[in-house]
Amino acid sequence: MAGALHLLSTAGLGKSFDGVRALSEVSFSLAAGEIHAICGENGAGKSTFVKLLMGILQPDEGSIAVNGEPVVLRGPQHAQNLGLGFVAQELSLAPRLSILDNIWLGSAEVPFFHRTTALRRRARAALDALNVGDWDLDAPVASLSIGQRQIVEIARLFARDARILILDEPTATLSDAEIERILGVLDSVRRQGRSVIYVTHRLGEVFALCDRVTVFRNGEHIATEAIAAVTRPHLIELMLGRSLSEMYPQASAQAAPRSAATIVRLNIPGQVHDFSVEVPLGKIVCIAGQVGSGANAVTRALAGLIENATGNVWISGIPLPLGSVPRCVANNVVFISEDRAAEGLFHQMLVRDNLVAASFRRRARFGVLDWPALRRLAADLAGRLGIDRRRLRSSAAHLSGGNQQKLLFGRALQRAGGCLLLMNEPTRGIDVGARADIYRLMRELCDQGFTLVIASSDLEEVAGIADVVITMYRGETVGRYQRNAIDMSRILADIIHPSRSESTVRRVEPAQAL
């Protein structure tokens, strides 16, 4: 590609957050009329890279060149003026505004009085190019489905005549028909000589659509290959990389005597369809799936956090009513959210108070808290969790992510033996050292009679810690694997692009699965 005109290139691009390298030494190029896939696991640095290209983040090192000219991107508007257009993973539309207004939102081309017929015509043309020319331009975006909103985002780039379209997982939440439509549209974009940077997990789309693929892993630029030169297994290997370390403690071998929980046909409208499983006592069940697969929704529903979830759930043989957190807690179901900041810690409170927060009711006499007992409890818990006791009196906000997560485990530990512990993304944002502690804790909990159900999109973790893996793809259960049959590449294949026969509903009866 040396002689070809590069619309966009980077040299030695790097970025750190608080001393942690998120991205290093990325040398990337994008030719005219090329669709270039960016692949990698969660946390590989894909999103950071894209944000650098759009000027949302500033690089710590390296340079970016557009049309061969080195540039310093000052912000999204500046990147736009240079012909870059970005569809973020989370939608960036203003729901209260109309489709037309959203298409032109923030554009430098819009005159002071914005309701010109030229803008309306170009917006219409952009929607036409996406085969949705019949949409009402004046309808509010709030009235559209998520998939339709994604199309408005792409139409926005079209209308502004972006030369380089950067799409960050555009199909994560779309239906098959909508994905097909978007792939078709991107193909015609390529034929117009425009280029696309396509960030995705889904290998099927990479092979169906893209010309080249760049793989990131742990913030490093691993490889850039022509699609014709790689095979699917090779690409998966590039994404997963290093062999599994000795991070994961072995499960005790004894067979589970009985089941801790039975879930039959759990349904959440629009998110999960007919999810069934029998969770064995003292084991770790991982629900693996990407964003939008519904894996996180299953655990949230079991925790009583989703009002419109339906289905039959028994905890140790007792029926569990869904949709009410207090009733779930009363039935010994404890939930640890992936969003520790919003749904876990009390940031303003001390570490100690955070730890014992779940015991206030039991350690009070006529409403007056028994602080000496609570302090003893906190010191005891800190010892079991591996938290330095001197930190008990500092603010919870000052703990590292790993220690914060241990705190939340500590809350569950106060339940005398045998509760169902639900967790979403248990090691998100936690460094490698603390991860090993977390995994060790999980195993200890199992040995103490706890049962764990984990929703995770981190494959290495799923393969390393799970006794049972259930893979999900867009609300459907794809496959189930027992400990000795867990294979990372098969799980990856399941959650990123199951073959058609599997993605159509394959209902496995719970008894048959275990």
Place this chain on the structure above:
Amino acid sequence: MSLAFLRNDPHGRPLVTFVLTVLLLVVFGAGQGALLSPAVVRSTLETFGDTGLVALGLGLTMVIREFDLSVVGVFSVGGCIAVLTGNTDPWTGLLLALALGMIAGLAQGWLIVRLRLGSIGITLGGMLVLSGLAYVLSENRSLPYDNMQVALALTQPIAGVFSIRSLLTLAFFVVAALVVGTTRIGRDLIAIGSDRRAAMIAGVNVNAIIVGVFAFSGATAALAGVLVSYSLASASPAGLSDVIVPAATAAILGGVSLSGGTGRPLGIAIGMLILGVLHAGLNVLGAPPYAEQIVMGAVLLVVAVADGPLLLRRLGMTKQLIKPGLISGAHRNG
């Protein structure tokens, strides 16, 4: 159809509330034909002129999901400055007050975007400082305004029911409606209130708009203070402090929600008219002043409840106003 109109047109609900309020008054005032007299219309418009400008500025800060509490302080300090400096030339007083209001708004807006602070804390501080300043300027007494010509001119009826004050206020609303409805600024404003992060990613200059809205809110509050003080021919800091409750009520009745992105200037104007007609109507009916508060509160409660997404969902009216996360991807199952 009528329900769709209520949902989609930003002015639909305020208009319906206004009509229902008038009907309510007519029903309760049956047999006392005084209700639809020019006096009631004039009184309604005078209330509109008193607080309308404050409601407009405050309402726009609510549209961008902020809240400008300092309008109280700007309103009273603006009135005091105008009365102190505008005895010979009313324009001097007006300009000084406007300048102060705008500077106060700019400073607070700048602090809010620069330090990424919540507007409640900053503007609460602004309110206390400015209200205190009004007490200092007036030495805690009522300041007389000697230029009676100006006072008379401002209250002189025009075409029977209007005055310069109410017409000026109306003009501000019309201009604001045009700006919000047809210009890039207006659309960026709604985008910021609707989803600030999205607006930023789309390339909207979020900070400039926020600072601008606070400057506008300061200027309109100061102008309202000047007009009220001039027309009463006096200014006292205590008498000018009771403005934020009616202004916020008018904004909410007018379709502005505290969660941002909803509400338009004309809606706020209608909200102001609802307050005005309630005030005038209950007066005519001989209701005591506390009854007015109770009725106003009840109307606000009804509107707030009718606006709740859960109620709408229960009634099966709409799914789109519900938090998108709960229904995301629902089309796949449909």
